[in-house]
Amino acid sequence: MVVLLKWVLAALFPSVDGLIGLDSANLSAPLQRLSKEATLTFRLGLYLSAFAFIFSPIVTLGWPLPALWLGRSALDRHARAMAGHRWYLMRQAMLMLKTVGGAIWGADPAVRGQLGYAPYGHDPGTFRSDHRVDVVSQPQVNP
Amino acid sequence: MNGAHLAFRAQPDVSIDADYVVVGSGSGGSAAAIVLARAGYRVVIVEAGAWRDAADYPETMLGVMRDLFPDWGANVATGDSILPIVQAQVVGGGTVINSAIMVRTPGDVIEQWDQDHGLGDVLDHRRMGAALDEIASELHVTDTRVDVTHFGENNQRLLDGLTHLGLDTHPTLRNVRGCQASARCLQGCRHSAKQAAHEGWIPEVMSLGGAVLSCAPVTRICRKNGVAIGVKGRFRHPQTRKKGAHFRVQAKRGVLMAASATGTAPLLQRSGIALPALGRFWRAHPGAGIIGVYPDEVDLYHGATQGTASIAHRMAHGLKLESLALPLELVAGRTGGAGTQLTRRLQDIRHQAMWVSAVRAEAEGTVKAGLFGGVRVRYRPTIRDLKKLRIGSAVLAKAHFDQGARAVRPGIVGLPFEIGPDEVHLIEEAPLDNRAWTWVLSHLFGGAVMGSDPERSVVGPDLHVRGARQLHVVDASVLPTTLGVNPQHTIMAVAQIIARRLANSDHTRHHGA
Ligand SMILES: Cc1cc2nc3c(=O)[nH]c(=O)nc-3n(C[C@H](O)[C@H](O)[C@H](O)COP(=O)(O)OP(=O)(O)OC[C@H]3O[C@@H](n4cnc5c(N)ncnc54)[C@H](O)[C@@H]3O)c2cc1C
Numbered sequence: 001m002v003v004l005l006k007w008v009l010a011a012l013f014p015s016v017d018g019l020i021g022l023d024s025a026n027l028s029a030p031l032q033r034l035s036k037e038a039t040l041t042f043r044l045g046l047y048l049s050a051f052a053f054i055f056s057p058i059v060t061l062g063w064p065l066p067a068l069w070l071g072r073s074a075l076d077r078h079a080r081a082m083a084g085h086r087w088y089l090m091r092q093a094m095l096m097l098k099t100v101g102g103a104i105w106g107a108d109p110a111v112r113g114q115l116g117y118a119p120y121g122h123d124p125g126t127f128r129s130d131h132r133v134d135v136v137s138q139p140q141v142n143p
Numbered sequence: 144m145n146g147a148h149l150a151f152r153a154q155p156d157v158s159i160d161a162d163y164v165v166v167g168s169g170s171g172g173s174a175a176a177i178v179l180a181r182a183g184y185r186v187v188i189v190e191a192g193a194w195r196d197a198a199d200y201p202e203t204m205l206g207v208m209r210d211l212f213p214d215w216g217a218n219v220a221t222g223d224s225i226l227p228i229v230q231a232q233v234v235g236g237g238t239v240i241n242s243a244i245m246v247r248t249p250g251d252v253i254e255q256w257d258q259d260h261g262l263g264d265v266l267d268h269r270r271m272g273a274a275l276d277e278i279a280s281e282l283h284v285t286d287t288r289v290d291v292t293h294f295g296e297n298n299q300r301l302l303d304g305l306t307h308l309g310l311d312t313h314p315t316l317r318n319v320r321g322c323q324a325s326a327r328c329l330q331g332c333r334h335s336a337k338q339a340a341h342e343g344w345i346p347e348v349m350s351l352g353g354a355v356l357s358c359a360p361v362t363r364i365c366r367k368n369g370v371a372i373g374v375k376g377r378f379r380h381p382q383t384r385k386k387g388a389h390f391r392v393q394a395k396r397g398v399l400m401a402a403s404a405t406g407t408a409p410l411l412q413r414s415g416i417a418l419p420a421l422g423r424f425w426r427a428h429p430g431a432g433i434i435g436v437y438p439d440e441v442d443l444y445h446g447a448t449q450g451t452a453s454i455a456h457r458m459a460h461g462l463k464l465e466s467l468a469l470p471l472e473l474v475a476g477r478t479g480g481a482g483t484q485l486t487r488r489l490q491d492i493r494h495q496a497m498w499v500s501a502v503r504a505e506a507e508g509t510v511k512a513g514l515f516g517g518v519r520v521r522y523r524p525t526i527r528d529l530k531k532l533r534i535g536s537a538v539l540a541k542a543h544f545d546q547g548a549r550a551v552r553p554g555i556v557g558l559p560f561e562i563g564p565d566e567v568h569l570i571e572e573a574p575l576d577n578r579a580w581t582w583v584l585s586h587l588f589g590g591a592v593m594g595s596d597p598e599r600s601v602v603g604p605d606l607h608v609r610g611a612r613q614l615h616v617v618d619a620s621v622l623p624t625t626l627g628v629n630p631q632h633t634i635m636a637v638a639q640i641i642a643r644r645l646a647n648s649d650h651t652r653h654h655g656a
Contacts (some may be wrong), residue, residue: 108470
């Protein structure tokens with residue numbers, strides 16, 4: 001599934017005019033993290049949207065082919081047509097894919113560097129474990 | 144356990160005694176907890192999310208979705224369209240990820256609560272005014288231009304643009320100390336400038352002998368003979384979501400629900416409360432953004448996240464207009480198009496300014512317990528709400544052009560991706576169809592509203608959940624109307640008034656008048 005998602009997201013955010021896209025970004029690490037950590041609902045939504053993208057050239061271009069078989073420019077036209085499609089659910093599927101693609105693209109250090117933004121540090125994923133504070137006054141209300 | 148914070152544990156089970164247990168640690172829960180703790184009660188706060196300090200905050204949006212949002216941000220309201228609901232699930236709740244804007248409850252709202260909902264005896268002008276003042280001074284509410292290292296071009300241009308259009312517009316008031324202008328409120332403030340609940344009120348509750356349970360979603364309110372006597376649930380690991388030990392908090396004096404406008408009503412339902420108004424009168428300020436593209440650099444990410452606002456159109460059109468710096472990742476996901484067209488459109492990100500209209504919507508929805516412990520929100524902005532949004536978006540587009548934008552990106556399906564100054568009328572005539580707009584819901588209200596009419600309220604003017612003793616609601620779900628301004632200040636004030644009344648009535652009961 002990760003391989004398929006990589007392919008779909010790269011089609012949505014390809015490199016263009018010198019700006020790095022997801023086709024040359026490191027997609028494996030964030031996608032693996034996503035498939036390991038995201039909730040089932042989230043992953044289901046993402047996978048269904050990816051399938052919708054792959055099997056809808058018949059709707060967008062009138063071609064009975066999976067998107068995987070499209071040439072570069074036809075794929076680009078398919079992506080564009082799906083993003084602006086008159087069927088709401090098609091657009092929603094695209095929004096789901098773009099949300100994840102955008103999250104990976106916008107966090108990619110090379111992309112950020114090109115746009116003049118500092119790279120992000122890593123997400124620590126940490127949280128406080130048990131701790132205690134000094135009690136300055138004890139609860140006083142006793143019935 | 145006094146002064147303790149207990150996080151996820153696989154074993155052993157936890158059982159704690161308290162005077163009051165507060166479910167949820169956001170704006171409402173933390174505000175009520177501190178009043179009760181200062182009044183001498185032992186307060187235990189139970190929070191579904193983890194406790195994360197500044198050093199724990201994620202950097203990326205994927206990290207934010209994982210660490211700060213419930214269910215990876217997949218919560219939505221459905222009606223004729225799908226509207227994303229943005230909320231936090233972390234100790235401090237919404238106060239951790241919000242933009243820190245603090246706006247006093249408008250006088251007309253307090254009057255409406257009195258006249259239409261019979262709340263005048265509890266939430267009158269005097270009490271609300273005093274509570275709002277106290278909170279503002281305690282949380283260091285300051286003019287954004289004073290307490291920020293750099294106001295930011297995004298904010299400045301909105302201020303200038305709307306002012307030129309003759310609309311009363313101002314820098315926001317925010318509860319911050321020493322804002323570093325990193326425009327990263329949504330990711331949690333790494334500089335601890337935002338006066339979020341886990342930076343102030345919650346540790347103070349602990350230091351007054353209270354306790355906090357984190358990673359602890361409450362699954363049930365325990366009741367005996369109609370009296371709420373505590374809550375229970377199971378710890379849940381914030382990353383793996385594995386279930387851990389059981390917990391139970393016994394509360395001698397009462398349970399305060401503050402699990403938010405999407406959490407409280409479903410939890411009451413799951414706990415066997417059945418009232419005609421429960422889960423109804425769910426409302427929101429849906430918002431949608433509009434981007435201006437400028438010949439020169441704006442740099443969204445240098446300045447306050449939301450530094451400028453105008454409520455000039457609040458009374459006539461139910462609108463609040465404000466600046467907003469969404470993270471690059473979200474801008475990328477929300478920009479129209481796909482493929483080379485999309486990447487090309489993102490090249491001018493440094494030249495973009497982003498402003499939003501939040502609508503004081505008249506739509507009413509419902510919130511219900513869903514499958515597998517989930518929540519189901521039904522909500523559909525009305526045609527009139529869409530008309531308001533059209534007005535707000537058109538005003539913002541005009542302000543962009545006033546400030547020299549070369550184009551405006553309305554983000555409305557059916558309109559060109561970019562429009563010029565002569566095409567603002569296209570926004571004014573945009574489709575009155577929720578599916579054509581990119582609404583987002585972040586200001587939520589209702590589901591367990593207060594009022595005097597038993598058919599239309601869950602909490603009576605005596606502040607109890609109807610038919611249940613020692614059970615109260617102190618979060619946004621209690622608000623019987625929308626506000627037309629940012630809600631956290633109001634939520635905190637209402638929660639503190641309720642908590643103060645509880646404390647006073649307890650003292651009176653036990654020690655005489
Ligand atoms: C991105 C964003 C920006 C915003 N900016 C502003 C702003 O600048 N100014 C403003 O006034 N308002 C702002 N708001 C809105 C404001 O933050 C909320 O209106 C406010 O925090 C709601 O308070 P609450 O107490 O009802 O709920 P919350 O603050 O959401 O707190 C509810 C808490 O309850 C917990 N909870 C839920 N279910 C359970 C359970 N079963 N057991 C235990 N705990 C549970 C949740 O995890 C959460 O921590 C913003 C909101 C968002 C999302």
